[in-house]
Amino acid sequence: MPNTSPVLSVSDLCLTLGERTIFTSADLTVNAGESLAILGPSGSGKSSLLSVILGLISPTSGQVVIDGTALTDLRGDALANLRASAVGMVFQFGEILPELTPAENVALPALLNPRPDALDPYERAASLLETLGVVTTAPTAHLSGGERQRVAVARALINAPRLILADEPTGALDEKTRDQVASILFELPVSHHCGLLTVTHDLNVASRADRIVQIVDGRLQVRDELA
Numbered sequence: 001m002p003n004t005s006p007v008l009s010v011s012d013l014c015l016t017l018g019e020r021t022i023f024t025s026a027d028l029t030v031n032a033g034e035s036l037a038i039l040g041p042s043g044s045g046k047s048s049l050l051s052v053i054l055g056l057i058s059p060t061s062g063q064v065v066i067d068g069t070a071l072t073d074l075r076g077d078a079l080a081n082l083r084a085s086a087v088g089m090v091f092q093f094g095e096i097l098p099e100l101t102p103a104e105n106v107a108l109p110a111l112l113n114p115r116p117d118a119l120d121p122y123e124r125a126a127s128l129l130e131t132l133g134v135v136t137t138a139p140t141a142h143l144s145g146g147e148r149q150r151v152a153v154a155r156a157l158i159n160a161p162r163l164i165l166a167d168e169p170t171g172a173l174d175e176k177t178r179d180q181v182a183s184i185l186f187e188l189p190v191s192h193h194c195g196l197l198t199v200t201h202d203l204n205v206a207s208r209a210d211r212i213v214q215i216v217d218g219r220l221q222v223r224d225e226l227a
């Protein structure tokens with residue numbers, strides 16, 4: 001019987017930045033094996049919500065629990081360790097380092113967060129890149145947008161996180177490549193038994209998620225259909 005316990009629980013979260021209330025009383029849960037898409041217009045607070053879930057900004061009130069640990073109670077090294085071991089992040093433009101090879105980019109989080117029980121980071125990186133169909137011999141600077149996003153997905157997976165967060169992961173891609181990268185992303189909850197939370201403007205991408213939540217006037221609302 002698969003473990004479908006929450007890998008992310010957000011409860012009664014409020015965030016005020018300056019004079020502005022970005023969101024209030026926000027609740028959401030992502031279980032292992034499940035995907036959730038967050039939709040919302042520009043400026044509605046999607047990236048701010050991800051920043052709170054990553055522990056990059058502190059909420060005004062409320063709690064974020066990742067894989068059973070209250071991230072909002074942690075500071076310093078304890079926060080960084082939870083983020084490094086339990087969360088993988090995919091950004092809109094990949095944010096991979098052109099000076100490093102694809103395998104070095106993917107191995108980097110494992111080299112920075114070594115686990116004595118794990119395989120060699122470079123072996124794991126090569127295996128992930130092969131699975132995701134990236135030619136590891138090509139210089140990073142020569143990779144296409146879709147290949148860069150595959151490298152970014154492999155890097156997000158290197159520490160076997162319980163939760164993958166993605167901020168507009170297909171926003172910089174053409175339609176065909178978007179669909180390929182979206183397919184890879186939305187297979188992850190099942191293939192890697194993690195939770196996936198993705199922020200997107202794109203209804204095509206959101207429609208692949210198990211559940212869709214929309215930010216409307218600072219509130220999270222479940223969206224049942226994509227009319």
Ligand SMILES: Nc1ncnc2c1ncn2[C@@H]1O[C@H](COP(=O)(O)OP(=O)(O)OP(=O)(O)O)[C@@H](O)[C@H]1O
Pocket residue numbers: 017018019020022040041042043044045046047048049
């Ligand atoms: N430090 C800050 N002080 C005040 N307001 C801020 C601060 N940081 C962000 N904001 C505001 O918070 C709001 C939400 O920003 P956020 O980037 O989370 O939106 P978003 O939904 O991700 O937008 P987009 O889709 O355009 O990326 C914006 O109106 C932004 O101007």
